[in-house]
Amino acid sequence: MTLTLELPVPLAPEPPPVLELRGIKAAYEQVEVLHGVDLAVPAGKVVAVLGPNGAGKTTMLKVASGMHPPTGGDIWLAGRRVTGASPVDLARLGLCSVPEGRGVFPNLTVAENLWMASYRGVSKARIEERVFPIFPRLKERRRQAAGTMSGGEQQMLAMARAIATDPAVLLVDELSMGLAPLVVEQLFEIVAQIADSGVTVLLVEQFAQTALGVADLAAVMTGGRITAVGTPHEIAAGLHSAYLGGGGEPDEPEESDATAFTAILPAVPPADSPAEDPLVKSIPPPPVPAFATESDSVADPAPTDEPAAAPADGGTPDTDGDTRGEPMSTNTAGVPPTVPAGTPLPVQPPAPPMPPQGDRTEALAMDVGGLRIKPPNTTADTQLMWLGVVLMVAGIGTGVGAYIMSHTTTLYLTQFDAIVAASLGITISIAGMALFIRYSLSTFLRFWLARLIAVQQAAIQQNTPPSS
Numbered sequence: 001m002t003l004t005l006e007l008p009v010p011l012a013p014e015p016p017p018v019l020e021l022r023g024i025k026a027a028y029e030q031v032e033v034l035h036g037v038d039l040a041v042p043a044g045k046v047v048a049v050l051g052p053n054g055a056g057k058t059t060m061l062k063v064a065s066g067m068h069p070p071t072g073g074d075i076w077l078a079g080r081r082v083t084g085a086s087p088v089d090l091a092r093l094g095l096c097s098v099p100e101g102r103g104v105f106p107n108l109t110v111a112e113n114l115w116m117a118s119y120r121g122v123s124k125a126r127i128e129e130r131v132f133p134i135f136p137r138l139k140e141r142r143r144q145a146a147g148t149m150s151g152g153e154q155q156m157l158a159m160a161r162a163i164a165t166d167p168a169v170l171l172v173d174e175l176s177m178g179l180a181p182l183v184v185e186q187l188f189e190i191v192a193q194i195a196d197s198g199v200t201v202l203l204v205e206q207f208a209q210t211a212l213g214v215a216d217l218a219a220v221m222t223g224g225r226i227t228a229v230g231t232p233h234e235i236a237a238g239l240h241s242a243y244l245g246g247g248g249e250p251d252e253p254e255e256s257d258a259t260a261f262t263a264i265l266p267a268v269p270p271a272d273s274p275a276e277d278p279l280v281k282s283i284p285p286p287p288v289p290a291f292a293t294e295s296d297s298v299a300d301p302a303p304t305d306e307p308a309a310a311p312a313d314g315g316t317p318d319t320d321g322d323t324r325g326e327p328m329s330t331n332t333a334g335v336p337p338t339v340p341a342g343t344p345l346p347v348q349p350p351a352p353p354m355p356p357q358g359d360r361t362e363a364l365a366m367d368v369g370g371l372r373i374k375p376p377n378t379t380a381d382t383q384l385m386w387l388g389v390v391l392m393v394a395g396i397g398t399g400v401g402a403y404i405m406s407h408t409t410t411l412y413l414t415q416f417d418a419i420v421a422a423s424l425g426i427t428i429s430i431a432g433m434a435l436f437i438r439y440s441l442s443t444f445l446r447f448w449l450a451r452l453i454a455v456q457q458a459a460i461q462q463n464t465p466p467s468s
């Protein structure tokens with residue numbers, strides 16, 4: 001007889017935090033906007049910070065990425081205290097960010113934007129090798145000026161540039177900004193893919209639905225503080241409870257930081273609902289909608305028949321035992337109830353329609369001293385540069401050929417013919433050289449100018465004096 005021992009299944013230990021914010025305070029001018037933010041981001045996890053407009057999410061990321069000086073508290077990265085380190089130093093330590101508003105260089109091509117990351121010591125070939133399998137769309141468009149791409153493609157480029165150098169930690173600010181729900185869903189799928197490759201991701205979002213779908217952990221930020229931390233289930237349920245009153249009558253909203261926003265959720269079926277319930281099976285879990293300010297929901301009361309963005313449980317398949325992408329359960333913990341039941345759902349603002357390609361190029365044109373400067377047609381630039389090389393080679397070949405023939409086969413080429421052929425060769429090669437210099441120089445200058453601007457911007461941000 002065999003005796004089988006039932007050993008207790010050990011709980012998977014939570015990985016240590018790779019990024020930690022401890023009591024972070026920050027201010028603009030004399031106004032403090034972060035009042036002691038504590039947040040631990042465990043290695044290899046996706047942490048979503050949700051919150052209303054003006055809660056301080058972007059400022060928190062700016063502080064974490066070295067772009068805004070904290071006035072108090074400490075930042076720890078992989079066990080090292082990095083408070084006050086510059087964005088470039090943090091990037092060298094493996095922390096990169098995708099800033100709000102994308103920050104791509106509109107006049108540079110996709111490839112040139114990616115190569116901007118090469119000054120961190122990674123070769124261009126390595127960057128493309130890493131980025132293009134994740135973003136095949138960017139490979140197709142590598143010679144297109146970034147400013148002529150769609151908003152979603154520009155956001156992809158910003159993300160691609162951030163992961164180009166194999167970061168350990170990626171900070172992502174408002175991925176959904178100004179984008180259609182379907183595009184947002186695709187971008188979050190890419191975030192999940194990046195996370196699956198081992199990168200730790202801290203993302204801030206105003207729109208909760210898709211962010212919670214890819215997150216392992218979530219936090220709510222209101223009024224410059226982290227007010228709730230938990231699994232996506234718990235946070236969604238907290239928000240849900242805020243909307244439904246948490247199983248009882250909602251308390252009278254207090255004049256607190258938490259009342260600065262209204263967290264609005266439709267009913268979310270609990271994760272432990274009986275699976276055999278045909279209704280549970282037939283009704284897909286509704287999406288978790290966005291945060292909105294009171295004024296937002298008043299200003300935009302229309303019920304939506306917009307295409308729904310990714311469902312809350314539409315994240316990556318849960319193969320690693322984490323909570324990413326699992327359906328949300330109900331729970332009354334979390335955010336205090338502040339929203340009157342029946343408040344209409346907010347609608348994610350529709351993405352502005354993209355102008356056709358020609359209009360986008362026109363939109364990028366600048367008036368400089370009455371001169372209209374359009375972004376370069378990079379494909380034509382490259383073709384003309386190579387034409388210059390071909391002409392140079394052909395011209396030199398003609399000249400050298402004429403010289404050789406005039407000295408070896410006087411039968412075929414008279415001295416006069418040789419002089420004519422050599423002159424023609426020299427003229428062709430000079431024209432080729434001019435073309436080459438003109439078009440390679442413009443590409444070279446555009447690229448280095450943009451790089452200079454990027455480095456200067458980082459230096460300016462770093463040198464901004466603390467506001468306290």
Ligand SMILES: Nc1ncnc2c1ncn2[C@@H]1O[C@H](COP(=O)(O)OP(=O)(O)OP(=O)(O)O)[C@@H](O)[C@H]1O
Nearest residue numbers: 028029033051052053054055056057058059060206
């Ligand atoms: N450059 C700045 N100068 C002065 N005040 C600023 C600046 N940037 C942000 N603030 C203020 O700091 C507070 C927090 O702003 P922040 O952008 O961090 O919030 P957020 O949660 O990211 O909001 P949103 O979701 O709208 O981007 C706001 O009150 C904002 O007005």
